[in-house]
Amino acid sequence: MPRWVIFFIDIGICLFSLVLAYLVRFNFSIPRIEIDAFPLVFSLVLLVRALSFYLTKTYQGIVKYTSSKDAQRIFIVVSFGSIFYVLVNGLFYYFINRKFPIPFSIIIIDYMATTFLMISLRVTFKALYLELTNPNKEKRSVIIFGAGESGIITKRTLDRDAGTKYKVLAFIDDNEIKQGKKLESVAIFGIDKLDNLLRSNDVSNLIISVQNLSPLRKQKIVEICLQYNTKVLNVPPVTNWINGELSFKQIKKIQIEELLERDVIKLDNEDIQHDLTNKVILVTGAAGSIGSEIVRQLVRFNPKTIVLLDQAESPLYDMEMEMQDRFKHQEYEVVMGDIRNKDRMENLFSTFQPNIVFHSAAYKHVPMMENNPSESINTNVLGTKIIADLSIEYKVEKFVMVSTDKAVNPTNVMGASKRIAEIYTQSLNKKSTTKFITTRFGNVLGSSGSVIPRFRHQLENGGPITITHPDITRYFMTIPEACQLVLEAGAIGKGGEIFIFDMGDSVKIYDLALKMIKLSGLVLDKDISIVFTGLRPGEKLFEELLADQENTMPTHHHQILIAKVKESDFDTISAAIADLIALFEKQDNNMIVKRMKNIVPEFKSNNSIYSKLD
Secondary structure: OOHHHHHHHHHHHHHHHHHHHHHHHOOOOOOHHHHHOHHHHHHHHHHHHHHHHHHHOHHHOOHHHOOHHHHHHHHHHHHHHHHHHHHHHHHHHHHOOOOOOOOHHHHHHHHHHHHHHHHHHHHHHHHHHHHHHOOHHHOEEEEEEOOOHHHHHHHHHHHHHHOOOEEEEEEEOOOOOOOOOEEOOEEEEOHHHHHHHHHHOOEEEEEEOOOOOOHHHHHHHHHHHHHOOOEEEEOOOHHHOEOOEOOHHHOEEOOHHHHOOOOOOOOOHHHHHHHHOOOEEEEEOOOOHHHHHHHHHHHOOOOOEEEEEEOOHHHHHHHHHHHHHHOOOOOEEEEEOOOOOHHHHHHHHHHHOOOEEEEOOOOOOHHHHHHOHHHHHHHHHHHHHHHHHHHHHOOOOEEEEEOOHHHOOOOOHHHHHHHHHHHHHHHHHHHOOOEEEEEEOOEEEOOOOOHHHHHHHHHHOOOOEEEOOOOOEEOEEEHHHHHHHHHHHHHHOOOOOEEEEOOOOOEEHHHHHHHHHHHOOOOEOOOEOEEEOOOOOOOOOOOOOOOOOOEEEEOOOOOEEEEEOOOOOHHHHHHHHHHHHHHHHHOOHHHHHHHHHHHOOOOOOOOOHHHHHO
16 A cells, blocks of 8 residues: 555544544534634644654554554654644643633543554554455464463564464463463463363464473473474573564574473582682683583683683684673683693693693594594593693692593593593692592583484484484583583582582483474474484493492582592503503504503493404
């Protein structure tokens, strides 16, 4: 519709409202004296309305996309016009003829009628347009979990941005006071009715609008929805809304990582603050998944300087850019270097004199290290030895090493190399003032090489999803959760401990893949298939967090335990490791692995060519 047509329709509404105001005010019997004033009154009112509409462009909004912003603009423009009439009345009364040309009651009724009609007519046209372009029967039903403020905003966002596609069937809310009532004409039910609603209706999506829903609650809701092939969407945090307003495009599918999360960890921030504030902290592997998150967590505790060390150029550059953008107040140094290069590392220690070292640099991929044992020794053992020895030489207060659950009863070269690094750093603890602390945990969600990004990539490419074994299980922890526990363990560590983290329940990888398929709206063996490829060299079916001979002691934090392990004599282990590192020059994989098995007797190769050495 041309804009000028809307302009004249608005003027027609103003004319109708003014006539209606006179009829209502005088009970449909307008006195002659008022009729005689019509030429002046109508000319003034319509002129002011036309001029205000023209200047503010209220008629240029596209009616079928009318929003609250359009209604607000109309309200303001009409209000100012009516205020102008009041001023004209005052001008006539005090300076011209002691009379009000427009009765105040007429101004009020006209104001209310004009505002109501202009807004309601636009909303009516929008509703008619939406109904005609997509009849109600073709709309997909949606349920919103959460009948609070966020739930209302979510519904209005759907109505505004996606009203042609979706209709809100119901709200679900845990608050019993709200249950049985209606919110914007939509019924509110308790969670106990969700199953029945999904069974009785074809619900395409459930949108979780609650901002702080516990992971356990979220898992329960998703499990119910997946039974009925209902997709689960998530409203982002309010801080992510654009200009404080939610957009339909911001409502995203729920991610599998969110279903593996646990309740927020409660840290002893006072101990950590005391441990880290105003300290120079070195983080090795600072561009990796764990190292980069440790850096982000450290910033909260106001260290003097954070030294970010990594050999990966592009990821380290990305980390530097993130520091510039997010943590401008924090002093930091970005150092590109290899932990295996002793001269380079000695220069780093002498230059920055770190007080605390978080050592997360390591090779972590099991199949890759199984095929390249010498590199595993060079980085995970020699690299760790260099950083640990320099920590003693430069009187570092604490050395916190990030290890892995694969170091427990290792079945692969990578796990064994990390166990050797653990043994060496523990043996150093008795001969130095530096406190050597080890942290041990399982897989972290979203890390490079994690199974979830791989499954997601396979889903995007149409499959198949590849799993090594139908019974394989793994422990999972989010990267922030793992790094928070690393900081906590570092703060409470007295030296020599191996801290292990409560990883929760182990997850069956096959079940994880099934859940990801359902969350993607696909059907197994119809849209995508799962293929079992067999265990890879060195791979375990089940990960362990403690060796058979070990037991644990509790700490003040229920998610952190101390593993009691056999202590090693420094001179003995130092000589054995020196011999192992010397084998790098020979590049004989069998000799290297055999020597590793001598140092770590519990190292029994699984599904590997090195099984013959056991």
